[in-house]
Amino acid sequence: MSCTSEYASQLRARGFRMTSQRLAILHALRHAETHLSPREVYIQAKQELPGLTEPTVYRTLEFLAENGLARTSQTGNGHLRYQIAGNDHHHIVCRICGDEMEVDHALLERLYHKLESDSGYMRIDSHMTFFGVCPQCQ
Amino acid sequence: MSCTSEYASQLRARGFRMTSQRLAILHALRHAETHLSPREVYIQAKQELPGLTEPTVYRTLEFLAENGLARTSQTGNGHLRYQIAGNDHHHIVCRICGDEMEVDHALLERLYHKLESDSGYMRIDSHMTFFGVCPQCQ
DNA sequence: AAGGTTATTGCAAAAACTTGCAATAAGGTT
DNA sequence: AACCTTATTGCAAGTTTTTGCAATAACCTT
Numbered sequence: 483m484s485c486t487s488e489y490a491s492q493l494r495a496r497g498f499r500m501t502s503q504r505l506a507i508l509h510a511l512r513h514a515e516t517h518l519s520p521r522e523v524y525i526q527a528k529q530e531l532p533g534l535t536e537p538t539v540y541r542t543l544e545f546l547a548e549n550g551l552a553r554t555s556q557t558g559n560g561h562l563r564y565q566i567a568g569n570d571h572h573h574i575v576c577r578i579c580g581d582e583m584e585v586d587h588a589l590l591e592r593l594y595h596k597l598e599s600d601s602g603y604m605r606i607d608s609h610m611t612f613f614g615v616c617p618q619c620q
Numbered sequence: 621m622s623c624t625s626e627y628a629s630q631l632r633a634r635g636f637r638m639t640s641q642r643l644a645i646l647h648a649l650r651h652a653e654t655h656l657s658p659r660e661v662y663i664q665a666k667q668e669l670p671g672l673t674e675p676t677v678y679r680t681l682e683f684l685a686e687n688g689l690a691r692t693s694q695t696g697n698g699h700l701r702y703q704i705a706g707n708d709h710h711h712i713v714c715r716i717c718g719d720e721m722e723v724d725h726a727l728l729e730r731l732y733h734k735l736e737s738d739s740g741y742m743r744i745d746s747h748m749t750f751f752g753v754c755p756q757c758q
Numbered sequence: 759a760a761g762g763t764t765a766t767t768g769c770a771a772a773a774a775c776t777t778g779c780a781a782t783a784a785g786g787t788t
Numbered sequence: 789a790a791c792c793t794t795a796t797t798g799c800a801a802g803t804t805t806t807t808g809c810a811a812t813a814a815c816c817t818t
Contacts, residue, residue, distance in 0.1 A: 499765060499814045521804080535768055540805060542766095544697075554698065561804090562698030574741055583739060593731050601721060603712055603752035610748070614741035637784045637795060659774080673798055678775065680796095699774090765814075773806065782797070788790090 489551060496549070506531040507542050508551065508566070517555045517565035556611045572609060576616035585612065627689060634687070644669040645680050646689065646704070655693045655703035694749045710747060714754035723750065 489508060490500035510526035511518065518526070524539045543564050546552035554562045555573060572585040587608065594606050627646060628638035648664035649656065656664070662677045681702050684690035692700045693711060710723040725746070732744050 494815080497765085501766065501814070503767070533768085536804085537769085537806075538767060545766095556694045556698070560692070560694070560698060560700030574735065574739055574744070576741070577743075577745075585735065585739070589734060589738070590731070593728070596727060597712065597723065597750065598752075600727070601712055601723070601752075602755040603714070603750075604758050605715075605753045606712070607715075607751035610750070612735065612741075612744050612748070614736075614739075614744035617740040620742050632785080635795085639784070639796065641797070671798085674774090675776075675799085676797060683796095759818105761816105761818080763814100763816085765812105767810105767812070769808105769810090771807085774804080776803070777801085778799105780797105780799090782795105784795080785793095787792080 492551070493549070498545075498549070502531055503527075503534055503538050504542055504546070506534060507539060507546070511546075511552055511564060511566040514565065517553075517563035519561065519563050523564065553609045555609060558613055570608060572611065574612040574614055576619055577613050578615055578619040581616045581618065583616075585610075630689070631687070636683075636687070640669055641665075641672055641676050642680055642684070644672060645677065645684070649684075649690055649702060649704040652703065655691075655701035657699065657701050661702065691747045693747060696749075696751055708746060710749065712750040712752055714757055715751050716753055716757040719754045719756065721754075723748075 489505075493500050493504075506527040507523055509530060510523050514522075514526070520536075520540055520543055523543060524534070524536050527539065528534045543552060543562075547554050547564065551567055552564050553567045554564055557563055558575065558577065570587040572587065572590065573582055574585050575582045590610065594608075597606055598604060627643075631638050631642075644665040645661055647668060648661050652660075652664070658674075658677055658681055661681060662672070662674050665677065666672045681690060681700075685692050685702065689705055690702050691705045692702055695701055696713065696715065708725040710725065710728065711720055712723050713720045728748065735744055736742060
């Protein structure tokens with residue numbers, strides 16, 4: 483896979499290493515259609531790499547998110563889920579039934595610019611999750 | 621305290637009950653200047669009510685948030701923190717040093733309206749946490 | 759291709775959080 | 789004021805997430 487070596491060199495450029503564990507976890511994220519919980523990642527990736535342990539999954543997901551290869555989503559109950567980086571969109575999830583839809587990044591662009599100039603903060607997180615009540619549940 | 625009975629009747633109106641545990645936890649949140657972790661709440665509130673247990677704190681915080689008496693803040697690492705409801709502002713926190721500043725609600729008003737009309741969702745969460753890189757760390 | 763440096767992993771134990779269920783107590787009713 | 793109903797709590801046991809440290813293995817250098 484070409485993307486594999488792409489990831490590897492991205493890491494090496496910053497002094498990190500590509501490992502079979504990281505690869506297995508990246509594969510799991512890539513093949514998922516949506517974001518996964520750490521446990522789901524563990525179950526998926528363990529099929530590819532049976533020796534994989536759970537602490538490694540937690541540490542790796544955090545590592546991938548810090549380095550821009552993965553992205554976190556907040557989930558109301560305070561548990562992070564992860565997805566592969568790349569699709570620049572956001573989510574709005576229903577507080578009641580959990581239903582979820584995508585929000586295009588363009589909608590937030592203006593807000594981010596304003597926030598950046600007002601606050602002086604840079605690189606404001608490009609994945610946001612909003613919570614509301616969906617039309618069904620209203 | 622007048623607010624005490626205010627809270628009590630808010631709950632009773634919906635068929636819930638006011639208890640010494642809920643009161644102790646509300647006090648802890650009220651006296652905090654910022655949002656607290658469940659453990660911090662536990663430690664505070666236990667001083668007022670020594671018999672209090674940790675599971676009760678978790679359940680109560682979730683309950684208070686669901687009923688609008690408390691508010692959750694997301695914290696990057698995926699752990700919820702809680703604060704008393706009332707101040708309508710948001711936070712932006714630095715991904716690197718953890719520094720934190722307030723963002724006025726007015727800034728988001730336009731976005732919320734747009735999101736609501738585009739998506740059909742209602743009552744979009746009125747507390748958002750953004751993540752970025754603060755001026756110091758840039 | 760072999761060796762050295764050190765980022766990364768696995769293991770084991772700790773801490774944080776959740777769940778089920780029987781006992782308790784809030785607050786409406788008599 | 790005593791009684792009933794049932795929301796709420798505490799306890800104990802489970803699951804999830806984190807942490808420290810010694811062993812391993814990327815990958816740079818020779």
